[in-house]
Amino acid sequence: MNDQHDIEQRVRLAGSNMFELLLFRLGATPKTGTRELYGINVFKVREIIAMPVLTEVAGSSDMILGVADVRGEIIPVIDLAKFTGCVAREGNRILLVTEFARTTQGFAVEEVDDIVRLEWNRVLSAEGHSSGKTVTSIARLDAHPGGRLAQVLDVEQILRDVLPPSEPEINEEHTGRLVIPAGAKILAADDSGVARALIEDGLTAMGVPYIMTKTGQEAWEVLNRASEKAVRDGRKITDDIALVLTDLEMPEMDGFTLTRKIKSTPDLQAIPVVIHSSLSGAANEQHVRKVGANAYVAKFVASELAAVMRQAIAGAAP
Structure with missing residues (x-):
């Protein structure tokens, strides 16, 4: 094929x-x-x-x-x-x-x-x-x-x-700081326990608060609540959710569907979406761009993840 x-x-x-x-x-x-x-x-x-x-x-x-x-x-x-x-x-x-x-x-x-x-x-x-x-x-x-x-x-x-990888300790020296609006959070979704632990370590090293979810459906529900609150408070959604970091393969709703729903919803489409997946390779990079993601990064190198998130936030800024 x-x-x-x-x-x-x-x-x-x-x-x-x-x-x-x-x-x-x-x-x-x-x-x-x-x-x-x-x-x-x-x-x-x-x-x-x-x-x-x-x-x-x-x-x-x-x-x-x-x-x-x-x-x-x-x-x-x-x-x-x-x-x-x-x-x-x-x-x-x-x-x-x-x-x-x-x-x-x-x-x-x-x-x-x-x-x-x-x-x-x-x-x-x-x-x-x-x-x-x-x-x-x-x-x-x-x-x-x-x-x-x-x-x-x-x-x-x-x-x-x-086959435990030989990788450096995840800390600010390797990731640098990630600047997001005061009061905003990163929303992350991944069904793997080991992946969630690594992501949490990376986001902590970047100095950003986060919401961790286990499925695309759970992340979608968080986004809907955040959107309703932003409308009530007269705020931009990105003042509350600065970026969505999502895996691809997840129960209930996958990362492709989550990304497509975010990018097709007017109140949410300004949120940058980074797909963070073990499905690595050039074919997958092309694939995730077709569903509207702002960026793609293969798991798991904390310094690369931080760099891609930084670029996605900067690129999505008005």
Whole structure:
């Protein structure tokens, strides 16, 4: 699939608050022995191949099966079954080659099941349903109650646990200060717990107050309340919400839909929107511009995030 066709397909899906979920199985679960369904956004998956020959790397994490040579690129292969506690009785037969958060890696799975197209409102946050950090959300695969469910994995958390990045401490020395109107806040939305913690550290280093939300729907509700208050007080909306920083993949309402709704609402469209996503790459940068965002930055480098937010605020100023 070429990049332009890929971008157009994503824009069409985003316009309908939809996405495609790749479903796979990791083996038997530890408590019930059930072969549960797990999922990952199709647009994070570069290719699906039979498990290649692996080379075990001395001293690596026991969550790493080894490295593989995939089309001339050496990539680590993460044992998702071991990470989730499943037992892959039929073996890790399939490799999902994924690209996100500026990295390429492979996820070993037992079996690929299907690709399904879903509305984001059929994906609900897993917070409150699980004390673990491995799953961000639960997807209802069937429209009727009591149907199949799939667990959407928090790949950002998995990567940080298995392959922790070497990055500088997040502080003002690296981010600089971000100047916004007195009394205003940054509104941020991200469904990943590890991403929210990093964003909070970054915004604190920039010296700005913020409102943190877990879904696009939650952020949209915050914006509507802020808009009503701004109208009552006779203030500009940007005096209260200086910028929206949003992830793309989120339960209930994704970042594409949130951005489109902001930019198509007269009382909100002056707010600069920065999309902050692990869906990195040139194709995704073109994609987010098509839905009206002021800027895009790949996760997660605090100094780059600060610079892009600064530029977006300056560019949106009258």
